[in-house]
Amino acid sequence: MLSFFAELVTRTDEDRRAFETHPVLLDAVAHGMNVERYRALLLELYHVVWHFNPVSAAAASRMSDAWMPIRHFLYEHMHEESGHELWVMNDLEAVGVAPEAVRAHVPSVHTLALNGYNYWAADRRHPCSVLGMLYALEVIASVYGGPFAAALRESLLLEGDRGVSFIGSHASLDTQHMAELRQILNQLAGEDALAAVVESARVNFHHFTRIVEAI
């Protein structure tokens, strides 16, 4: 019998590949992007990262003691992710966007749809659906973050982590996160919880692809 993590990887593989093989992303990973588009991407990313912990908190607050290990996992994860929206803000400042402009930015409909779905799923679908969001975002960061950061450094002539600290560092930070996430996902039981995680991962891959496509 497949572990839940293996089942999640298999059942969402085409959604992951739809993200990976989207022409905009292929081009970004191969050649990087110009500074205007990178700024636009980071501005959207700021709002995704900003809502990451509030979504996790909303989900944790709805988990009974039947889900205690997952609730505690979320607490630790939130602690580690705390303040990461400021990393995005620093990167934006490094490429010429002032913090006031970042705060004033109105996210695209795709970012609103992604965040809106994640709050709704934690509230109305199943609190464990938050693990689907974590899975999709950690895959994007740990599998694609490294090559994308390398391409950005080349195309924008950035030195070290300047301007790519969020994307570059998450590529290595999330290595450990992926292993921890696998362990917690494999503890998950119940058909409705499993279905909610798969759905959430698919929706997150879908909306994230739309965000990248639109910039």
Added chain:
Amino acid sequence: MNTTPPAIGVSGLLGRPYKTLRLEWSSDLRLLRVRTCVRPIQCYSLAAMAELQQMLGDISANPGLVRHFVMSSDVPTVFNFGGDLALFVLLVRAGDIDSLKLYGKRCVDLVWWMENAANLGVHTTVLSQGDTLGGGLESVLPFHKVIFERSAQAGFPEVLFNLFPGMGAWDFTIRKAGFAVANEMILSGRLYSADELHYRRLVDVVVDDGQGELAVDKVVREIDPRHRGTLAALRAQRLAAPIRYESLLATVDLWAESALGLTDRDLRLMERLARAQARKAGGAEEGAVEEIKLMELESAWGERRARFDRRNLSNDRRVRS
């Protein structure tokens, strides 16, 4: 696990709504022509392998229906890049050995079908017209007849990022070309031209670019009148030099364990290759093959540099003592 009932007859075989395969049927030769198309990066993704397995299962479920099976790629200049590198990175970073083994087993099941095709009354031919890397090369070796167009290149680059090809490369290369060639190819990670592969007996026929389809037709029409005898001989050939399923699976287990030991540096090299694939998929002329050659060069330079540094270090020590 696939629970879809097998297709019945030619219409059932051709009627599946495949996304990564294009099937054609020639009734005069009872020839099933399969073109693979995993766009934009032609590799063995989970979905592509599931479709291949489904199609091969359909052939097995209709004994005697297919006499000739021919496979090639619909993607210009690429036969197959092999494994899904992003999926490998994901599974390695997650430390998921079970999924790595499962992926390997799915690959082995495909080559195992090819290995046993003669028992099902099917003669198999493969045509490569471009880059055939890692798992892509492993997948062509069990075919009865391997045809390459002259500009196609192939090799097992896995050692460049501290891994080895784990889905049949050793077994099939040793059987076709001998132990020394398998050692040379797998441990060097270098790429070989079609002519070099022909010289090493891994490729049966090399033709000029654009002549591959004619070569396939020639092979099939030569085999067809002596189909029964050829398959009997090929079954005997497999008995004389058997490859065991258990050995293939044991190698997959070793491969998965090695993959879990990959370091961040190794994964970054794998990601470099994935970036090169993305460049080629985006229309660039240079892709994974050129990146592998660059890695070979860097690796060679690294060794020379290390030897140079070691020599300088020992000279320094001698001077100081």
